Amino acid sequence: MSRALLLSTALLLTACGGADDGKAAFVADAKAVCERAATDSEALKTPAAPAEFAPYAESLVEIARQAQQDLETLELPEADAKDLESRVIEPFADVVAEGEAFAMKVKDAGEDQAKLLPLLSQLPDSGDVDLQYLRDYGLGTCADVISQTD
Numbered sequence: 001m002s003r004a005l006l007l008s009t010a011l012l013l014t015a016c017g018g019a020d021d022g023k024a025a026f027v028a029d030a031k032a033v034c035e036r037a038a039t040d041s042e043a044l045k046t047p048a049a050p051a052e053f054a055p056y057a058e059s060l061v062e063i064a065r066q067a068q069q070d071l072e073t074l075e076l077p078e079a080d081a082k083d084l085e086s087r088v089i090e091p092f093a094d095v096v097a098e099g100e101a102f103a104m105k106v107k108d109a110g111e112d113q114a115k116l117l118p119l120l121s122q123l124p125d126s127g128d129v130d131l132q133y134l135r136d137y138g139l140g141t142c143a144d145v146i147s148q149t150d
Helices: 003-015 023-041 050-073 080-108 113-122 131-136 142-146
Strands: none
Touching: 023 050, 023 142, 050 080, 050 113, 050 142, 080 113, 080 131, 080 142, 131 142
């Protein structure tokens, strides 16, 4: 279903008294953010040499940062705002911060394989983001994007 059709349906439901407090619009917008992040991540070339690891990590972090910032700007459905904030938005900001710290370590390691290899065991994960909540909410793409390193 196209985003325009989904948004039109949400507006029609609101006009007919069947409002969902903005959930349909939020889900459509959040899906668009996460699909863009997934596409951008998939377009990155997997590093094949030590010199490629830092730019790759920095690019992944930038994609995650942009997605996190875009999600933060969306209007949260009133009924679910507290849960979305505590189970997704705030923990995702922590994941991005961990990713930034990790990317800095990779950059500091440079091309030194002896320093890069141990970092593989320190890859950031989805942290406290409630991935099942995201999936149940209709945002499986977002859960997949956030859990790429799990």
